[in-house]
Amino acid sequence: AQSVTQPDIHITVSEGASLELRCNYSYGATPYLFWYVQSPGQGLQLLLKYFSGDTLVQGIKGFEAEFKRSQSSFNLRKPSVHWSDAAEYFCAVGAVNSGNTPLVFGKGTRLSVIA
Amino acid sequence: DVKVTQSSRYLVKRTGEKVFLECVQDMDHENMFWYRQDPGLGLRLIYFSYDVKMKEKGDIPEGYSVSREKKERFSLILESASTNQTSMYLCASSFQGRLREQYFGPGTRLTVT
Numbered sequence: 001a002q003s004v005t006q007p008d009i010h011i012t013v014s015e016g017a018s019l020e021l022r023c024n025y026s027y028g029a030t031p032y033l034f035w036y037v038q039s040p041g042q043g044l045q046l047l048l049k050y051f052s053g054d055t056l057v058q059g060i061k062g063f064e065a066e067f068k069r070s071q072s073s074f075n076l077r078k079p080s081v082h083w084s085d086a087a088e089y090f091c092a093v094g095a096v097n098s099g100n101t102p103l104v105f106g107k108g109t110r111l112s113v114i115a
Numbered sequence: 116d117v118k119v120t121q122s123s124r125y126l127v128k129r130t131g132e133k134v135f136l137e138c139v140q141d142m143d144h145e146n147m148f149w150y151r152q153d154p155g156l157g158l159r160l161i162y163f164s165y166d167v168k169m170k171e172k173g174d175i176p177e178g179y180s181v182s183r184e185k186k187e188r189f190s191l192i193l194e195s196a197s198t199n200q201t202s203m204y205l206c207a208s209s210f211q212g213r214l215r216e217q218y219f220g221p222g223t224r225l226t227v228t
Contacts, residue, residue, distance in 0.1 A: 009155075034216055043119070043205055043219035044158075090158070094215050100165040102148055102173070103217055107157035 002027045002093045006106035013081050014114055021076040021109050023065075023091030032094035033074040034103065035065055039087045047089075050074065061085070086113045118142070119220035121206050127226045134193040136223050138206030147189035148207040148217065149173075149181065151200075158205065164189055165211065196227045 003026040013019055025031060032051055036044040048059025055067040065076045074091060088110045092103040122137035138147065148163040150173075160173030162181040170181050178200060182190045189208075193200055203224050207217040 032215060036219075041222070041224075043221045044207075044217075046216050046218070049216055092217075100146065100211055102146075102160055102163050103215070105158045107155070 002031060002095060002104045004091050004093050004104055004106035006089075006091055006109050008109045009107075010110045010112065012112040012114060015083050016080050019076075019078045019081045019085070019111070021089050021091075021111070023074045023076065023106060024072055025074065025091070025093045026072065027093055027095070029096055030069065031096060032103075033065075033067060034092040034094070035059065035063070035074070035076050036090045036092065036105075037061075037087050038090065038108075044090060047076070081111075081113055083113045083115070086111055119206055119208055119218050121204075121220040121223050123223050124221060125224045125226075127228065128193075128196050129228055130197060132193075132196050132227075134196050134225065134227075136191040136193075136204055136206075136225070138189045138191070138208075138220055139187055140189075140208040140218070141187065142208065142210075142218070143186065144208035144218075145186075145211045146209045146215075146217075147183065148209075149179075149189065149191045150205045150207065151175070152203040152205055152222070161191065196225075198227050201225060201227045 005024045034049045035047040088108045091106045094103045119140045149161045150158040164183040180192045206220040209217045
């Protein structure tokens with residue numbers, strides 16, 4: 001079965017600083033990988049996804065993520081954080097060979113942005 | 116744009132009441148999901164459905180039931196609400212197969228008093 005670990009519960013960065021949110025997954029083959037963002041009181045919005053091919057994927061709002069098979073990681077990055085990026089971020093993994101099974105989500109990382 | 120709507124943003128119910136949470140999607144998705152979200156626990160899957168009239172238990176189905184009579188609509192039912200069901204409830208939908216990213220509704224904040 002798949003599992004996802006987001007090691008950081010809460011991260012604080014200064015506005016304009018770079019950001020990296022960590023995600024490690026457990027799965028027997030190359031999975032589908034996703035990052036979602038949740039603003040306070042809202043539902044989750046898809047930031048980016050990886051299915052295959054180029055291991056560096058670009059998403060919305062200036063985010064990118066890199067799939068590293070050897071490390072079972074899919075870390076999310078942004079070169080310069082804006083105050084509006086303060087939110088909760090969720091990494092998720094999907095099984096490649098099953099079209100019906102739900103994604104498995106990590107417990108999330110809360111990002112705070114300070115001036 | 117995919118749209119997933121939930122019947123209420125905020126709901127307050129009394130202990131023992133029967134509660135219906137409704138979710139509608141407009142993208143002809145086969146899969147639909149109900150999650151609850153609590154601080155520190157992330158998203159926990161309650162039930163999901165991959166076809167009309169089909170349902171599968173998730174990680175925490177106790178105290179909940181679901182109904183899917185039409186493809187676009189997935190209802191979550193709390194048969195007898197309890198205070199420990201106070202939570203944020205999120206509905207999601209997706210296609211099956213490769214394009215399986217889930218699209219989420221805005222959530223319903225349910226308070227049971």
